[in-house]
Amino acid sequence: MSFEYQMKDFDTKLNRKRFLFIVISLSFLCFWGSYAEFEVGDSISGEVYYSAExxxxxxxxxxxxxxxxxxxxxxxxxxxxxxxxxxxxxxxxxxxxxxxxxxxxxxxxxxxxxxxxxxxxxxxxxxxxEKDMELRVKAVISPELAIKLPVGASVKITASSDIDNIEIVTYGVVKTKSRRVTSSLSGKGYESVIKVLDVEEFLYEGMPVTIFVSGGKFSPLAIIYNSLIKSINKSWINHVRP
Structure with a gap:
């Protein structure tokens, strides 16, 4: 086998490996892009409530x-x-x-x-x-923000635990279409109802929360990471609770 033939064969294999690497990299980026880490955008204040009495x-x-x-x-x-x-x-x-x-x-x-x-x-x-219950969050928002919160939109929800002010992080989706309301605190606006996806037992009815609005979706790794952090927080709270 000539040296020239060996070099051509080597170049062919190298090009195949490069092509395969590019395809795998692009596939990974497309996957990651479709489940992008939740980016912080507009933030609003909300309140937790139960869907059943x-x-x-x-x-x-x-x-x-x-x-x-x-x-x-x-x-x-x-x-x-x-x-x-x-x-x-x-x-x-x-x-x-x-x-x-x-x-x-x-x-x-x-x-x-x-x-x-x-x-x-x-x-x-x-x-x-008496029946299956959903933990929900409601907030009065501006007309501009209501456009960013269609049914099914993803949101990030944070709050501070009453015990040692540990941060609670969970996620939710918009449950219903925003409806026009008049609030004694913020005047006219739109009320948005959000279903909490990952129910966190340290959330209670009437608890104030912060809602982060973004067009992004949830990163699987971010959800796993937050679940791990919450497990650590729960263990710590159970440890320090008198």
Whole structure:
């Protein structure tokens, strides 16, 4: 085999490798571009609310949790025992009682409850809903911003936890078409309703949040990263909570 032929063969293989590298690189960039990292654009203030009316689970006297018998999202029937508690009488002796629910529904957001924790009388312990519930955010926005928030538009939602001011980051999509309203705070505008995609248990009804509006989509790596950060935050909050 001549030297000239070997060089041509080498150049052919090299060109093929270059072509393959370019194709792979462009494919990756196209994929990444279609799921671009969420870029910060306009920001607005909003408020968290539940799509269904909750029942607040609480007790008529002080109680110390002994054992939680349900999981977040479980359906329970009226009369089911959802936790065992310890009430203290006048002599400070523990009286064990099974707490039974007065309504049927879904259990929601009890994640921070631990055995041994105490609650005062009438203090909310967790919530129940008669039907499937969505966590939503609503905000009154300008007509210009309403154009950027069609149904299905992606948004980034941030808030500060009441515990150690840890930042909460989650994502949502516009649930309904913006409708014209009159707000006592901001005057005339458009109300936008956003469904929270990744429900974060540290969000509660009435909690103020910041909504970042962008035309971008979500990066899979960004969502994985934020999920990891939230897991670390949850572990830390559970650790520092008295």
């Amino acid at each position: 909750p029942f607040i689970v609480k007790t008529s006297s002080d109680v110390t949790i002994r054992d939680v018998l349900v999981n977040d999202g479980d359906w329970v029937n009226k009369g089911d025992v959802i936790f065992k508690g310890c009430y203290y009488n006048d002599s400070s002796s523990c009286v064990e009682v099974d707490y039974r629910v007065d309504n049927s529904g879904y259990i929601y957001s009890y994640s921070l409850i631990k055995s041994g924790e105490s609650y005062k009388a009438e203090e909310p312990i967790f919530y129940m809903f």
